[in-house]
Amino acid sequence: MTRKRTLILLAAGGSAALLLAAWGFQYLGGMAPCKLCIWQRYPHGAAVLLGALAFALPGVRLLPLLGAAAAAATSGIGVYHAGVERGLWEGPSSCTSGSISGLSAEELMEQIMAAPLVRCDDIPWEMFGLSMAGWNALLSAGLVLVWLAAWRAR
Numbered sequence: 001m002t003r004k005r006t007l008i009l010l011a012a013g014g015s016a017a018l019l020l021a022a023w024g025f026q027y028l029g030g031m032a033p034c035k036l037c038i039w040q041r042y043p044h045g046a047a048v049l050l051g052a053l054a055f056a057l058p059g060v061r062l063l064p065l066l067g068a069a070a071a072a073a074t075s076g077i078g079v080y081h082a083g084v085e086r087g088l089w090e091g092p093s094s095c096t097s098g099s100i101s102g103l104s105a106e107e108l109m110e111q112i113m114a115a116p117l118v119r120c121d122d123i124p125w126e127m128f129g130l131s132m133a134g135w136n137a138l139l140s141a142g143l144v145l146v147w148l149a150a151w152r153a154r
Contacts, residue, residue, distance in 0.1 A: 007150035012051020068147035078137030
C-alpha cells in the first residue's frame, strides 16, 4: 500500500473511530448528545465518505483536501462547543439554559418548558481537563494534518 493510501486510511479511520466513540458514549454510556454534539458528527461522516472515495479514486487530488476541510469543520465546531461548555461565549439559545434575570414567573416557566432536554453548556464527561468536545477539537485538528499529508503524498 502506498504512503498516500495509508494516510487516507488513517485519516478516514480516525473520523470513523471518533464517530464510533460518540455513538458508544450515547448508546452504551447513556449520554444523550446535545445539538452541538450532533453537529460535530456530520463532518466526521463526510470525512469517512471522502476517505472511501479517495481510496477508490486515488487520482482525484481534491479528495484529501476535502477530507481536511471536513476534519477542520468538526474541529472548529468542537472548539466552539468547548467554549460554550466553559462559559467563554454563549451557545445557541435552543441549546443552552439562557439567563433568568429580570424574568417574571410566567416568563421563567415558559423558558423552563422550552428548555432543551440536553444542554450544550453542560459537560457530561471529561478526561485530563478536556470535555468530549475539547477532545474532538484536538483529535480532529490532528486529522487535518494527516489529510494534508495524504494530499502532499504521491
